[in-house]
Amino acid sequence: MDVLDAIKTRRSIGRVKDDPVPSDCIEKILEAGTYAPNHYRTEPWRFFVISGDSRKRLGAVLEEIVRTDHADLEADEVDRKAEKARNNPLRAPVIIAVGVEPGDKKNVIMKEEYAAVCSAIQNMLLTAHSLGLGAIWRTGAVTYQDKVKEFFGLTPKGDMAGFIYIGYPDLTPNSVKKKGFEDFTVWMN
Numbered sequence: 001m002d003v004l005d006a007i008k009t010r011r012s013i014g015r016v017k018d019d020p021v022p023s024d025c026i027e028k029i030l031e032a033g034t035y036a037p038n039h040y041r042t043e044p045w046r047f048f049v050i051s052g053d054s055r056k057r058l059g060a061v062l063e064e065i066v067r068t069d070h071a072d073l074e075a076d077e078v079d080r081k082a083e084k085a086r087n088n089p090l091r092a093p094v095i096i097a098v099g100v101e102p103g104d105k106k107n108v109i110m111k112e113e114y115a116a117v118c119s120a121i122q123n124m125l126l127t128a129h130s131l132g133l134g135a136i137w138r139t140g141a142v143t144y145q146d147k148v149k150e151f152f153g154l155t156p157k158g159d160m161a162g163f164i165y166i167g168y169p170d171l172t173p174n175s176v177k178k179k180g181f182e183d184f185t186v187w188m189n
Contacts (some may be wrong), residue, residue, distance in 0.1 A: 001130045010126055011176065013134025016093075016167025025131050029096065029166070032127035038116035042103030043118045045060045047096055048152050055089035058097075061151045063089060065142050085142065092165035095118045096124065099149075116159045124164055134169035137162050
């Protein structure tokens, strides 16, 4: 698939089949992430491939966070939110959690580390698309909770960038009309 075609046709696929995804596909996606630009070659990305029962272990952490953060709500409302959080990781057969571990060099700028990891995620999403897989990058407040960082063993200065849910598409995405680059561009000669 041509890179421009991949960029223009990639869509977030939030509904995927339960069919297993071959590990060689996941490895290609991971490898693509490591080709993202990164200042001073710090390689700040950390990848955690979650499948099988490890999705339930992540779900238990997410449930615990929701129960702690929403203890002031009615019990049935907390239970509803907690159940949803617990089941979120079961929406796809594979999740790649992506973390940021900033480099130790003095000249490393934190924003650049995050930019590198976000570039890695885009490479991964495009690669998944090129392999015929559906993927969606999910974040949200729970992503940045300390309990999530601890679950993945990130250092205190590390952080999560999000979760990439991957599987075979179970929907046909709508085409999207984008504004032209002209709406966002100033030519400065």
